[in-house]
Amino acid sequence: MRRRRLIALLVVAGAVMLAGCAPDTDPAWRPAEWPVVGRMLTAPPTPVDPAGIAVASQRIRNDSVRVEARWAYLPGRQPLNDAVEAAVRGAIDAQASAAGVAYEPQVFGVDAGLRDRGCVPGSTAAPASELLGQAPDSHTVVACEIVHAAGSTFGQRLRIVRGTAAAVEFDQITTLYTDVATGTVADGASLIGQADSLWEDVVSVARRSAGGLSLVPVSAPSDDQRASLGRALQDASFLDGELIVPLPIGFTSPELEGLAGWRSPDAEHPVWVSLPRASYDAALTDFGRVVADARGAFTGPSTAGAAFDRTPCDLVPCMALTLDDGPSGLTPGILDALRDRHAAATFFMLGRNAQNYPDTVRRVSAEGHEIGNHTWNHPDLTTLPDDRIAAELQTTADLLRNLSGQAVGTFRPPYGEVNDRVLAVAGMPAILWSVDTRDWAGASDAELADVSINRPRIGTIMLMHDIQAVTGRVMPQVLDGLLDRGFSLVTLSQLFEGRVPGGIVRYAP
Amino acid sequence: MARGSVQRALGVVLLTAVVTAMLGVAIIALLPPIWVAATTLVAHTDTTTTIRTDHARASVPVPAGWAMRPTFADESRVTLTSPDGLMQIDLGLRDGGQPDVALGDIAPRPVEALSHEPAGDGRELVHANSTDGELVVGVLVADQVLVTFVSGPRAGYDAELADLLAQIEVSR
Numbered sequence: 001m002r003r004r005r006l007i008a009l010l011v012v013a014g015a016v017m018l019a020g021c022a023p024d025t026d027p028a029w030r031p032a033e034w035p036v037v038g039r040m041l042t043a044p045p046t047p048v049d050p051a052g053i054a055v056a057s058q059r060i061r062n063d064s065v066r067v068e069a070r071w072a073y074l075p076g077r078q079p080l081n082d083a084v085e086a087a088v089r090g091a092i093d094a095q096a097s098a099a100g101v102a103y104e105p106q107v108f109g110v111d112a113g114l115r116d117r118g119c120v121p122g123s124t125a126a127p128a129s130e131l132l133g134q135a136p137d138s139h140t141v142v143a144c145e146i147v148h149a150a151g152s153t154f155g156q157r158l159r160i161v162r163g164t165a166a167a168v169e170f171d172q173i174t175t176l177y178t179d180v181a182t183g184t185v186a187d188g189a190s191l192i193g194q195a196d197s198l199w200e201d202v203v204s205v206a207r208r209s210a211g212g213l214s215l216v217p218v219s220a221p222s223d224d225q226r227a228s229l230g231r232a233l234q235d236a237s238f239l240d241g242e243l244i245v246p247l248p249i250g251f252t253s254p255e256l257e258g259l260a261g262w263r264s265p266d267a268e269h270p271v272w273v274s275l276p277r278a279s280y281d282a283a284l285t286d287f288g289r290v291v292a293d294a295r296g297a298f299t300g301p302s303t304a305g306a307a308f309d310r311t312p313c314d315l316v317p318c319m320a321l322t323l324d325d326g327p328s329g330l331t332p333g334i335l336d337a338l339r340d341r342h343a344a345a346t347f348f349m350l351g352r353n354a355q356n357y358p359d360t361v362r363r364v365s366a367e368g369h370e371i372g373n374h375t376w377n378h379p380d381l382t383t384l385p386d387d388r389i390a391a392e393l394q395t396t397a398d399l400l401r402n403l404s405g406q407a408v409g410t411f412r413p414p415y416g417e418v419n420d421r422v423l424a425v426a427g428m429p430a431i432l433w434s435v436d437t438r439d440w441a442g443a444s445d446a447e448l449a450d451v452s453i454n455r456p457r458i459g460t461i462m463l464m465h466d467i468q469a470v471t472g473r474v475m476p477q478v479l480d481g482l483l484d485r486g487f488s489l490v491t492l493s494q495l496f497e498g499r500v501p502g503g504i505v506r507y508a509p
Numbered sequence: 510m511a512r513g514s515v516q517r518a519l520g521v522v523l524l525t526a527v528v529t530a531m532l533g534v535a536i537i538a539l540l541p542p543i544w545v546a547a548t549t550l551v552a553h554t555d556t557t558t559t560i561r562t563d564h565a566r567a568s569v570p571v572p573a574g575w576a577m578r579p580t581f582a583d584e585s586r587v588t589l590t591s592p593d594g595l596m597q598i599d600l601g602l603r604d605g606g607q608p609d610v611a612l613g614d615i616a617p618r619p620v621e622a623l624s625h626e627p628a629g630d631g632r633e634l635v636h637a638n639s640t641d642g643e644l645v646v647g648v649l650v651a652d653q654v655l656v657t658f659v660s661g662p663r664a665g666y667d668a669e670l671a672d673l674l675a676q677i678e679v680s681r
Contacts, residue, residue, distance in 0.1 A: 023551045023576045025594035031669040213647070213671040214626040214634055260622035260637065 038205035047121030056308035057118025069142035151294035191288030210261035326466035351376035351396030365404035370491035453481030459508035
């Protein structure tokens with residue numbers, strides 16, 4: 001009996017010990033990873049927030065040529081601006097040819113709502129039909145988006161679509177990058193030097209995401225596939241060290257076609273591939289590496305204030321707002337309104353007032369506005385002898401030049417009174433006006449705003465006075481109205497592309 | 510006296526029943542791990558194991574640290590377990606047949622649509638994910654021989670599975 005119990009006990013003990021002999025596990029062991037670790041995205045990368053990035057936002061609408069365009073310039077004379085403008089002009093020229101109409105800037109009524117300008121985050125990823133809207137005739141839309149702003153590097157994407165919502169005739173994306181530290185400009189495709197290696201990684205990521213298990217190497221791309229990827233790289237973005245490439249519509253490869261999890265992207269189901277730096281690093285060009293390495297806030301040029309160096313008045317509808325008789329205590333408020341709307345003006349200052357507001361004169365200049373000579377005491381120059389005319393203008397010019405640093409190369413004769421003798425003594429253009437708002441004549445705010453907003457045409461030189469309280473009050477409303485009509489408010493020099501004609505000038509041609 | 514005998518007999522019966530029940534529980538609880546422990550081999554270096562049928566054989570890699578457990582009285586099947594004990598791959602060999610039919614036979618759960626991929630050297634991979642996303646069920650077709658596999662978990666271990674499948678060598 002005791003022996004049986006002992007045997008039973010040994011059996012149980014043996015079983016327990018054997019059961020405890022299961023293979024040990026190694027929690028530190030890690031399974032293999034795919035050679036290329038990337039991600040498939042079904043939503044576009046988070047757009048760059050343009051807030052805080054100083055750009056000169058542009059927008060045009062032209063119903064004759066049937067084109068709408070948005071784009072942005074960087075402040076200052078940046079080579080990127082040339083490239084962006086060339087792309088926009090190319091799109092307009094193509095549309096003008098298709099429409100058989102020569103392009104000239106247009107303005108509209110206040111209800112056009114063109115004050116909302118510049119690049120819209122996410123707009124270049126929208127379906128082409130959405131961008132083209134409901135207009136029945138073939139037309140062109142240029143959308144823009146700031147896709148990169150880090151360190152000294154900046155990228156702007158332009159999407160050009162032509163056709164109608166029902167029939168898209170043309171759809172092209174160009175992304176232009178710049179390094180403002182060197183002035184280098186290149187398009188998105190130029191950031192990657194070896195598209196074939198990128199092709200392999202893009203297909204690999206797509207294959208793994210679709211559940212592929214085969215380790216058969218990705219086949220080299222055909223010429224068409226290579227070109228297709230090159231176009232897609234125009235739309236690529238660098239984000240937190242990853243390169244995000246949109247897969248072209250219809251993208252596929254032999255490695256993907258049999259996978260149940262693979263769906264070739266189409267217009268309704270776009271797909272992006274995100275590649276880690278290790279994947280695309282070797283494929284980067286030198287400039288691509290500069291862009292990819294850029295980190296931190298954009299260190300590009302900050303805004304000069306209200307006005308920017310570049311406003312092409314053959315492309316956008318321009319007019320010049322001029323303000324006489326100041327500066328005064330009202331001028332800073334008017335400057336604020338101009339600054340907040342990136343609008344420029346020309347201030348014809350009286351010497352006697354400028355000496356009382358030297359800081360205002362400096363601010364006017366620092367924020368990019370133009371300063372002109374309005375004499376020292378506001379006399380009718382035609383009634384003065386030559387030496388008095390010269391003294392009125394010279395004394396004022398000396399003061400304004402000293403305070404502003406500007407050349408002060410134009411004058412406005414008080415009351416608009418000018419003759420050949422005054423012109424000869426002055427030796428510079430006499431700037432008159434084509435729209436007189438008569439803001440000194442007791443008009444109500446509404447009347448003044450109505451005249452100031454609705455009377456200007458393209459090339460108008462409009463007269464107001466920054467010593468009139470009513471002008472100070474309506475200025476924000478006037479500026480908004482003019483911008484809504486499509487105008488770009490520029491300085492006199494910009495209105496004439498830097499070459500103000502001699503003699504008496506009332507408007508730009 | 511008779512009353513005392515009955516009580517003693519009842520006690521023996523009760524004790525026997527309790528001991529039997531305890532043994533039953535012990536057997537049920539211990540047998541599976543006993544079987545696993547008794548039949549599982551852990552590779553100390555990279556090695557291979559062979560599964561075979563009457564007309565074909567497949568050399569299956571067993572990397573160092575992996576555990577390998579053949580199926581009792583069935584040379585055509587083997588189970589591999591990863592060193593962390595989390596990934597298990599059940600492999601089987603068939604002389605021929607339709608891959609999708611074989612896949613349907615071995616799938617322990619409903620599966621999604623089938624994927625077909627070239628696997629190099631004229632081989633083809635037919636596989637599908639289980640609808641719950643936990644498993645990969647598939648067939649490696651080589652020279653009309655089918656190597657079936659059920660592997661899980663899928664997430665995080667698919668590259669390991671791909672690596673292992675690529676190293677399987679099949680011959681007739």
